[in-house]
Amino acid sequence: xxxxxxxxxxxxxxxxxxxxxxxxxxxxxxxxxxxxxxxxxxxxxxxxxxxxxxxxxxxxxxxxxxxxxxxxxxxxxxxxxxxxxxxxxxxxxxxxxxxxxxxxxxxxxxxxxxxxxxxxxxxxxxxxxxxxxxxxxxxxxxxxxxxxxxxxxxxxxxxxxxxxxxxxxxxxxxxxxxxxxxxxxxxxxxxxxxxxxxxxxxxxxxxxxxxxxxxxxxxxxxxxxxxxxxxxxxxxxx
Amino acid sequence: xxxxxxxxxxxxxxxxxxxxxxxxxxxxxxxxxxxxxxxxxxxxxxxxxxxxxxxxxxxxxxxxxxxxxxxxxxxxxxxxxxxxxxxxxxxxxxxxxxxxxxxxxxxxxxxxxxxxxxxxxxxxxxxxxxxxxxxxxxxxxxxxxxxxxxxxxxxxxxxxxxxxxxxxxxxxxxxxxxxxxxxxxxxxxxxxxxxxxxxxxxxxx
Numbered sequence: 468x469x470x471x472x473x474x475x476x477x478x479x480x481x482x483x484x485x486x487x488x489x490x491x492x493x494x495x496x497x498x499x500x501x502x503x504x505x506x507x508x509x510x511x512x513x514x515x516x517x518x519x520x521x522x523x524x525x526x527x528x529x530x531x532x533x534x535x536x537x538x539x540x541x542x543x544x545x546x547x548x549x550x551x552x553x554x555x556x557x558x559x560x561x562x563x564x565x566x567x568x569x570x571x572x573x574x575x576x577x578x579x580x581x582x583x584x585x586x587x588x589x590x591x592x593x594x595x596x597x598x599x600x601x602x603x604x605x606x607x608x609x610x611x612x613x614x615x616x617x618x619x620x621x622x623x624x625x626x627x628x629x630x631x632x633x634x635x636x637x638x639x640x641x642x643x644x645x646x647x648x649x650x651x652x653x654x655x656x657x658x659x660x661x662x663x664x665x666x667x668x669x670x671x672x673x674x675x676x677x678x679x680x681x682x683x684x685x686x687x688x689x690x691x692x693x694x695x696x697x698x699x700x701x702x703x704x705x
Numbered sequence: 706x707x708x709x710x711x712x713x714x715x716x717x718x719x720x721x722x723x724x725x726x727x728x729x730x731x732x733x734x735x736x737x738x739x740x741x742x743x744x745x746x747x748x749x750x751x752x753x754x755x756x757x758x759x760x761x762x763x764x765x766x767x768x769x770x771x772x773x774x775x776x777x778x779x780x781x782x783x784x785x786x787x788x789x790x791x792x793x794x795x796x797x798x799x800x801x802x803x804x805x806x807x808x809x810x811x812x813x814x815x816x817x818x819x820x821x822x823x824x825x826x827x828x829x830x831x832x833x834x835x836x837x838x839x840x841x842x843x844x845x846x847x848x849x850x851x852x853x854x855x856x857x858x859x860x861x862x863x864x865x866x867x868x869x870x871x872x873x874x875x876x877x878x879x880x881x882x883x884x885x886x887x888x889x890x891x892x893x894x895x896x897x898x899x900x901x902x903x904x905x906x907x908x909x910x
Contacts, residue, residue, distance in 0.1 A: 488843065488844060489841065489843065489844055489845075489846040490846065491846050491847045491848065491849075492847070492848050492849065492880075492881045492882050492883060493882065493883045493884075494799075494800055494882060494883070494884040494885065494888070494892060495885065496884075496885040496887060496888070498887075516801075536801075536841070536842060536843030536844075537801050537842070537843075538800060538801050538841075538843070539796075539800055539801055540796050540797055540801050541797040542797070550887060551797075552797070552798060552799065552800055552885075552888070553800055553801070554800040554801060554802070554841065554846070595883070595884070595885040595886070596885040596886070596887060
């Protein structure tokens with residue numbers, strides 16, 4: 468008898484905790500403007516309001532699928548502005564993201580490949596309308612790096628390359644930015660000798676730092692690689 | 706045609722019908738017997754105006770089911786339910802919704818006026834509850850509110866227990882949606898016309 472009651476209770480609680488994550492009778496809005504590095508408006512940029520809810524659960528039933536959903540869609544007009552109307556997520560949502568030029572919360576894949584992606588992350592909503600800062604959408608760029616081990620030269624190489632990813636994330640309203648990626652390695656970058664291509668953004672700077680050890684002596688250096696055009700090539704030999 | 710002139714013609718028409726009805730009631734003794742009709746009809750919603758239902762959805766046709774009684778003199782009491790589905794055409798205006806079901810439950814009062822021997826003109830006013838069940842890729846939620854409606858219908862008696870109905874109902878919806886102030890009345894109210902064609906079955910007298 469007790470088992471039946473317990474099972475019934477657990478089923479009831481499970482049912483309650485599976486409620487849909489969207490508020491009834493409610494809409495919210497995000498206002499924003501998308502501009503380029505030259506302060507010119509960019510039109511037809513797709514903007515999505517997305518939510519993420521971490522895995523939830525109850526005792527004995529710990530895994531209920533997390534929720535990643537798009538609640539609002541829109542695109543910028545000729546002035547680069549947009550009032551994005553969105554459904555309102557309920558209180559169980561961990562994060563709300565306004566995705567500019569993307570439809571995936573945790574991805575840097577651009578819908579318009581000429582530009583990068585900007586995501587504003589919000590932990591909560593304070594008002595029905597959230598006015599976001601102007602979004603500077605940088606142009607996409609590729610950094611082609613070749614690090615070649617020349618047989619006639621001695622030495623071992625340790626290096627790091629730090630560059631801006633195509634995904635720029637900002638916490639709103641604090642403005643904390645997380646935009647860089649770092650790769651580390653040693654020796655030749657690619658065994659085939661071909662350069663590797665890193666997806667980055669124009670008007671940023673990549674940093675190439677290395678330690679070259681030759682005959683017991685170590686040389687360290689840091690080289691700044693300005694990304695000022697669509698494709699930037701850099702070659703290093705040791 | 707100017708709106709005031711239209712209203713004047715409509716009032717004149719109703720008054721004429723009312724007078725002829727009064728004469729008829731004097732001739733027949735006035736009080737009619739209790740009548741009960743079961744109604745079923747097809748309606749095609751036509752939203753209009755600058756509101757989220759008109760701008761955001763493509764509404765499909767609907768079956769309307771109801772019951773009407775004549776209970777006090779000729780006064781009629783109506784109750785009906787109507788479910789319409791609609792696909793969302795502009796998620797950028799209303800939120801990322803895929804489709805919706807519009808359920809209307811209403812009560813109404815009317816007064817039939819005899820135009821010809823078998824033909825009745827039945828104006829009525831209705832009030833009810835509107836629930837919009839919204840379907841998204843991420844779950845379901847609800848928008849709801851109340852509505853009032855004005856209906857005019859012509860009922861033609863085909864045989865003793867069947868009438869055919871042709872009419873139009875104009876809905877004025879008042880939603881409970883809490884939306885950003887920038888949207889104005891876009892989510893607050895909506896209007897739609899439902900032209901309908903149906904059958905009325907006399908099931909009790």
